[in-house]
Amino acid sequence: MVPRAKSEFGERLTPLQEWGRAALTSGPRLAWIGLFLLVPLLAIIAISFASRGTYAELEWRFSLENYARFFGFTRAGYDPLYLRILLRSLGLAAVTTVLCILVGLPLTFFIARLPRRFRHWALILVVIPFWTNLLVRTYAWQILFSGSGWIAAAAAALGLSPPGEALFPSAVAVLTAMTCDFLPLLALPLYTSVEKIDWSLAEAASDLGASRWPIFRHALLPQIKPGLSAGGLLVFIAATGQFVIPDLLGGSKTVLLGNAVQQQFGFSRNWPFGAAIACAAMAIVLGALWWFSRSTGEEGRKAML
């Protein structure tokens, strides 16, 4: 579809020159991605079809057993343990995504309507937490949610919790930390959409009899849909693999995809099964991505890349 006429700089190139230039400029990047992303990925896929040897070594014997086990078919009968873990992870990711959207929408609209010189700073404030290590941030949440913290004191004053009691481990603590941690992933792509909103469409809708909610629904939402789905997907993907926060703030009672994989590669030393869990989860997330990009169309795809 790309018209092949002149290069960006206006010269006419022969196909060979074009290829040469492409190789020169894109080559290093492709090599990097190939070496550090594609090769490990292929290795994981290969390992997921291998078997665990007697002494936990990798045995290159093709088997679908790992996938069967992931989907619940064990020697002892049907037990969808890992599907439940997957569902739990997806559920947590979905709730996190919804919370991020609920917080992110007003936030990005607020930033986009600030005077131009403040917008820049507001965005930096949104991103700053990202510069801190996730683990450090999560421990920071532990301090904030501890029994002597002001959040616990405030909750106690409102009668939401007994005084002096820590607010974690709890689902509220996990979701609060997850939402805050992943908010920048949503806020940045969403902001680029919100900033470009054509407000005259909101005026047109209002002129045609639309009140607040219909204006948002019919005139604004379609405009920010690319950013919203791109950001939402980023949060969803990141949250699906997350296990540190649930571990540290949720009390390590619940197994999620992330710790399941970690467990297999580490403690259980069952690389093939760990790889199978990772691959199956990845396939499912990629499926979701494909479905999203299809439903949001060309623009959504562009915003996502």
Added chain:
Amino acid sequence: MEGGTGFAVELDRVTRRFGGVVALDGVSLSVREGEFFSLLGPSGCGKTTLLRVIAGLETADAGKVRINGLDADHRPAHLRPVNTVFQSYALFPHLNVWQNIAFGLRMKKVPAAEIERRVKAISRLVQVEELCDRRPSQLSGGQKQRVALARAIVNEPKVLLLDEPLAALDVKLRKALQRELRGLQRRLGITFIYVTHDQEEALVLSDRIALMRDGRIDQVGPGRELYERPRTRFASQFLGSCTLLEAALKRREPRRAFVDTAVGELAVAEAPADRERFTLAIRPEKIHLADNGDGSRENTIRVRIEAVVYAGAETHYELRAGSQLLRAEMMNTRQPPPGLAAGRDALAWLPPEALIVLED
């Protein structure tokens, strides 16, 4: 809903400021029911702001807005019986033409069968029937314009507000759509308030025109009145163009007055009762030029032709009488007299009734 005042829109000392800038400065105006009313003025004169105040998209800082005889000040845009055709059209890009036109009816929860019927009728009326499945991005400028119009009038508003709807179109299409708009307005009987900076467009379309300047109404009246009897220098210069002459009263006679000007003594049909000094305006086409004749006739002055410009239907002349420059135009109905060439002397007759006394 009928207020029974006979006015579709009444504005009472409406003021709107943006920061330190006064966009509307105490504008009072009454637009009659069924009228094609134009707001004319240069860019930045406040005409679009005025339209947006009527639509409810902008809130007045002071003053009253009545629509259809009812107070509209506290009614938000979506509850006002008006619809707008925006300059940028503001069509919903994610909806097709049919859905765009149906939008207002859907918002008002009109039954589906009636929506179907009304959208169909309107799209036929503005000739976009065969475009109904297209997205706005697949339409030409003229087609977008028609869809924007259809989207507004399908709601059968009491007042239709149009913000320079034809500004983005080429001249031929603009002229054709002007005729259509005028016909449509007559047929539907809807009050149109039409914002334009194009004086010819305003003259051709409107029953009445409000000429605006710096957030104020300069003059309101039928196009003929504004053109033939401008009251201010601004009006005389914005609608067409006039030559201005500073005049000092010499003596009054019944139905005549004589004044001193830079081109000599002139007779005028009327002089203000309260002022001795005032400004006269004369339209270029009212000046009669001749290459010879009786120079002693009343209001006939000797001029030097500085430049001659052929402009198709008419020829423009730049004349000089002493230090005063005058502009004259003559229709090219016949071959112009050969003596009317640049550098030649000629006689110019300024009919007394064509000399308009300005108020400022």
